[in-house]
Amino acid sequence: MIAPGRIQPGVWTILTPRWRGALARVRQERKSRAKFLLLAFTGIGFWTAVFGVAWRVLRYIQKVQDIGPLLAGKMLSVILLAFLSILLLSNIITALSTFFLARDLDLLVAAPISWFRLYLSKLGETIVHSSWMVGLLALPIFTAYGVVFSGGPLFPFVAMAAVATGPPAP
Numbered sequence: 001m002i003a004p005g006r007i008q009p010g011v012w013t014i015l016t017p018r019w020r021g022a023l024a025r026v027r028q029e030r031k032s033r034a035k036f037l038l039l040a041f042t043g044i045g046f047w048t049a050v051f052g053v054a055w056r057v058l059r060y061i062q063k064v065q066d067i068g069p070l071l072a073g074k075m076l077s078v079i080l081l082a083f084l085s086i087l088l089l090s091n092i093i094t095a096l097s098t099f100f101l102a103r104d105l106d107l108l109v110a111a112p113i114s115w116f117r118l119y120l121s122k123l124g125e126t127i128v129h130s131s132w133m134v135g136l137l138a139l140p141i142f143t144a145y146g147v148v149f150s151g152g153p154l155f156p157f158v159a160m161a162a163v164a165t166g167p168p169a170p
Contacts, residue, residue: 008114014121017104047140054144062148072149079141080163083134094130098122138163 061075062068099105099122108118139156146155 008112008117011117011120011124014108014113014117015124018125047136050137051140051144054141055148058144058148069149072145076145083138087131087134090130090133091126095126098126098129135160 057075058072061072064071102122108121138160142159143156145151146159151158
């Protein structure tokens with residue numbers, strides 16, 4: 001039990017060792033320029049390929065008379081459903097490993113931290129670890145939609161905000 005007058009550490013304070021460890025690994029890996037360049041070129045190549053395929057498909061669909069925009073909307077629905085499925089599976093697997101198999105769990109449970117702050121820190125860690133891939137994959141696809149349907153330069157950010165907030169209430 002935690003004493004009522006005691007000041008609790010914030011969620012960011014609880015996560016500080018994890019982020020500092022990740023930052024130290026990035027700094028250590030950055031010394032290897034060849035590995036960083038290979039990873040950067042692979043990522044840029046993958047993004048370019050995903051954007052190119054999505055752009056070609058959407059340009060073809062856009063030219064179809066009468067049902068082109070409807071077909072593009074249905075394709076976007078299928079893509080979002082696939083992202084939701086990937087996120088669901090990834091969140092379950094990551095949550096199990098973050099909440100039950102983490103190495104720092106014994107230390108955090110023994111620390112004078114309220115259960116709610118511990119839960120919030122583990123929840124934030126789970127969200128970041130399980131969702132980064134979908135966000136990176138969605139960016140070139142949404143950008144292709146914005147380019148083909150003239151969404152403007154801020155379209156990817158507006159699309160990401162719309163996906164993050166969810167559908168409007170009926």
